Amino acid sequence: MLIKKSSGLVFDEEFNLQTWNMTNPIKTSSKGGILSLSHDTTKDTIVFRDIPNDVTVFEAIVEYTPTVSRDAGGLILYKNKEEYIELLEVKDLAQTNLENIKVIRNGNQYDLYMYRNGAFEFIDSIEYEFLKIGFVAKQGDVNFEQFIVNRFIAATSSNLKITGLQADTMIELVTAGGTYNTTPDSEGIAFIELPHIEMMGTLFYLNSNGVVIDELTGTFITGDEYYIGSQLIVCKTGVELSTWHPNNIGTIQNDKLEMQLELYNPTTIQIRNAKLKIEQYSTDLGYTWTEIALDDNDSPTTYKDELVIRTIASKETIKFWVKLVKTIPFTKKESIMFYIDITHD
Numbered sequence: 001m002l003i004k005k006s007s008g009l010v011f012d013e014e015f016n017l018q019t020w021n022m023t024n025p026i027k028t029s030s031k032g033g034i035l036s037l038s039h040d041t042t043k044d045t046i047v048f049r050d051i052p053n054d055v056t057v058f059e060a061i062v063e064y065t066p067t068v069s070r071d072a073g074g075l076i077l078y079k080n081k082e083e084y085i086e087l088l089e090v091k092d093l094a095q096t097n098l099e100n101i102k103v104i105r106n107g108n109q110y111d112l113y114m115y116r117n118g119a120f121e122f123i124d125s126i127e128y129e130f131l132k133i134g135f136v137a138k139q140g141d142v143n144f145e146q147f148i149v150n151r152f153i154a155a156t157s158s159n160l161k162i163t164g165l166q167a168d169t170m171i172e173l174v175t176a177g178g179t180y181n182t183t184p185d186s187e188g189i190a191f192i193e194l195p196h197i198e199m200m201g202t203l204f205y206l207n208s209n210g211v212v213i214d215e216l217t218g219t220f221i222t223g224d225e226y227y228i229g230s231q232l233i234v235c236k237t238g239v240e241l242s243t244w245h246p247n248n249i250g251t252i253q254n255d256k257l258e259m260q261l262e263l264y265n266p267t268t269i270q271i272r273n274a275k276l277k278i279e280q281y282s283t284d285l286g287y288t289w290t291e292i293a294l295d296d297n298d299s300p301t302t303y304k305d306e307l308v309i310r311t312i313a314s315k316e317t318i319k320f321w322v323k324l325v326k327t328i329p330f331t332k333k334e335s336i337m338f339y340i341d342i343t344h345d
Contacts, residue, residue, distance in 0.1 A: 269314060
């Protein structure tokens, strides 16, 4: 099962201008998350905000088509009044309308792109220690076109990360704008590079014959991390137990329930940093975590609330024990139901 582990979104700007630096507040406005910059005859109209440390890609959806010379506006990377660069759109009858501006950051290196007619064009690359990013409408006639930013978002990466994949499989994202696919590396990890920070579509996990193992439809943000829900199998005397539904693995006898179980890795890759917990339920106890221990020659080692197993090789079986000791009287004899909670890299 494809499961989202973490989001790559750093911000989806609402343009609360109280948190932005502005050079010309009277020519700067924001409404409904849309930024508008008007030109001024005496100075540039600039807004900028801090560059978060964890951002590696910015994308701005803009509306701006200059129709006369000297009308210019665009994106600004800023350190101070003397140290900044501007990526400007100007009148150019040979160009189609500008739709997006994208900045990919790698440390202090910034790669600048403009999006027209369905594709990004690389414009320039600069290496400098900029502190802020924003937008500018250059000094000019008040009747020049407004520079409008309909959306400004930033993410931790320009790709999706999917982990826990088996060898000889493929991961594929199908969107209205195209299909993007890749295969996992030897660690079972795959990265899908995407042209936009946000894309809607369906993420498919396919076997070597192209048969769908699982799929997930939704909105994807670059920097999002997904994983294949654990394919580790828990067994009782060789019979597979459920990791989704409660399991009846015994009854309390002599005030204690103690049972040996097995954890099996059926995949073709090594599983790393597996964490295993057993949650018990009874009508008297409610939900609690039961104790769990590794096996040593068919006897339990020290019981803990959680097991951490650093590596489980392909096709390897690891024995472990669960234990519940009765500390309060039960109102009636009943089986104890267990939920199995497994996570891993």
